Amino acid sequence: MDIVNELKKICPDNLLYKKEDIFVYAYDTSQNPDKIIMPLAVVFPKNTSEVSKIAKFAYKNNISLIPRAMGTNHCGATRPSEKSIVVHFSKMDKIIKIDKENLVAIVEPNVAIGNLNKELDKLNLFFPPDPSNLAVSTVGGAIALCAGGPRTFKYGNTKDYVINLEVVLADGSIIETSKNLAKNVTGYNITSLFVGSEGTLGLITKATLKLIPKPQTRLITMAYFDSLVEAAKCVNEIINQGFIPSTLDLLDKYTIQTIEKFNPCGLLIDKEAMLLIELDGFKKSVFYELEILKEILEKQGAKNIVQAKNDEENENIWRARRSAFSALTQLKPSVITEDMVVPRNKIVDMINKIQELSKKYNIITATMGHAGDGNIHPNFALDLEKEKDNFLKLKDELFYYALSIGGTLSGEHGVGTHKKKYINDAIEQNAYKLMKKIKKLLDERNILNPNKTL
Ligand SMILES: Cc1cc2nc3c(=O)[nH]c(=O)nc-3n(C[C@H](O)[C@H](O)[C@H](O)COP(=O)(O)OP(=O)(O)OC[C@H]3O[C@@H](n4cnc5c(N)ncnc54)[C@H](O)[C@@H]3O)c2cc1C
Structure with a gap:
């Protein structure tokens, strides 16, 4: 059978198969020293029906499917396996609907989270999961990895914002996991089964996301310490005093220095540790909280406390913080x-x-x-x-x-592939067996992103 010709019948104009064109899809952001395997082809479906046809074809012919968004994961979750086709979702990137009244957005999987938030911003709405590379990370990738980011402490991670999914299963059948409702405990919570499943249980073709009103004010404080231990202790004290900051990030000296070296923004490079704390909410309450926060930081030994003075400074600090990986x-x-x-x-x-x-x-x-x-x-x-x-x-x-x-x-x-080796030691054995059974039930031929996770 000529796989390329068969795929051409499904996605005639959206297919790559020449070695020089598909080479790059053997890699992703993770730089794990795993074996590099070339896929047979890369397809770019435009809609759910094409995804379903691709899955039916792969199922019938025992070919593996590697779902891929922008490949920015750190764990080898989009590394091809033997005899596999990469299903690239880049042509499914539309925001279908933003429903302000019901606080939901319906999107195709490859919408970049940054783009979604730009649109939501215009309506004073907000989708909190933030995998730190907002401009690129997609909703589908974030759902499949249950991405989090710096705002998780207050707002939770991706699983807390997925209401309903359209999913193409391994045999090509299409399911909707729930309804577009804020609450629904009718039946098992199979929506959550797909969140964090790393593309091993189904191909997500549409997502309904929960939104929240955008906080009126955001304020960043940077507190510098002479030791990491002091900074870490301070984290506990901030929480013990009843604070739930939207961000409570800890950066060590080397991170501070590297960011400052490549993206100068005035960070204090002689300090051992920094806490980056963001408070958000109504303006009056944020400034009230800030006074109490400063007292705690001083008591806990913060040597320098630096306050962003306006939105522009806030943004500069965030830009620098997000640049840590590229600086390194x-x-x-x-x-x-x-x-x-x-x-x-x-x-x-x-x-x-x-x-x-x-x-x-x-x-x-x-x-x-x-x-x-x-x-x-x-x-x-x-x-x-x-x-x-x-x-x-x-x-x-x-x-x-x-x-x-x-x-x-x-x-x-x-x-992904990167930490699979340790999974047996990380999950209770009966839970592990149950997960294996679930995988077998949903993907009996093991064609969906094989060799990842379990
Ligand atoms: C600089 C940098 C900083 C980062 N910081 C953070 C951070 O602070 N917090 C955090 O959580 N993450 C962080 N990440 C990683 C982040 O998890 C990913 O970037 C993001 O969640 C998904 O990336 P992606 O859209 O490129 O998906 P990909 O990497 O392409 O795919 C990720 C997974 O999703 C699956 N997948 C993709 N699309 C679908 C689909 N439609 N259906 C089924 N499965 C699908 C893939 O098979 C794979 O398992 C960071 C990454 C970078 C590069």
Whole structure:
């Protein structure tokens, strides 16, 4: 059978199959040293019917499908496997409807979250999940990974904003998981089953998202500390005092210095740690909260407290914070961003371990995290050709340590191929067996994004 000719019948103008055209789709943002496998072809369906036809064809012929949005995941979740076709959703990127009265948006999967929020902004509405590369990250990718970002502590992550999904299953059948209602407990919550499933259970072709009113005011405070331990302790104190900031991020010295070096914005580079705290809400209450927050920060030993004075300064700081990953890429050929969650009272232990491993294996490490959630991102800048073995040893020690202190493998970046090795140690065995059964039920031929997650 000529796969290309068969696919041409479904998507005549939206198909790539020449080696030089599809080479790039063997990769994604994750720079995991896994084996690189070329897909057979890349298809760009325009609508649900075409996605369904592609799935029917793949199901019949036992060909794997690799759903792909912009490939910006950090865990190898879009790496092709043997005998696979990449299903690229870039032609399904329309905002179908924004319903202000009912606070929902209906979108195709490849809408960039940044573009969605630009449209919502005009209506004073807001979709909080923010995978930090807003201009590129898509709704479909964020749903499939259950992405989070800096606002999760207050607003929750993607799963809290998905109301209803249209999904094409492995055999090509099309289902709608719920209704476009704010509440619905009629039947099992199968919508959530697809959220965070990393494209292994179905192909998302439409999503209904919950929206919230946009906060009137946002205010960023940066608090600098002489040690990471002091900064981490301060996180707990802020929460103990009843604060739920929309962002409570922790940046170490190396992250601060790298951001400032490549995107100068006045960060204090001689400090060991910084807390980036955003308060949002009504203007009066935000300024009232700010006074109390400052008192807490001072009591907890913050050496410098810097306040964004207006929206422009707010934006500059956010731009700098979002640039951390790209800034690091200027240091070494590869940057591998890891993601783990630990109980909040173990953040200091985890950061100490990261620093210890960085020294032991001599790999440049810049750590930041959404400290309010106990979610830590160590970024490793390295030359994989020379440092691969050391990195793999470091990675093993890193994740087994996180698991040993009650943590887990990912809070928002997913498991993909990159952390699959540890999954047996991260999930209770009966739960793991149940997950395997669910996968088998929905994808008996294992054609949907195989070799990821489980
Ligand atoms: C600089 C940078 C910073 C980041 N910071 C954060 C952060 O703070 N928080 C965070 O959560 N994430 C962060 N991320 C990663 C983020 O998770 C991803 O960028 C995003 O969630 C999804 O990216 P994408 O749209 O490119 O999807 P892809 O990477 O293309 O795909 C992601 C997953 O979704 C699946 N998929 C895609 N489309 C569909 C579909 N229609 N149906 C079924 N499955 C589908 C894919 O198979 C894959 O498993 C960051 C990434 C970068 C590059």
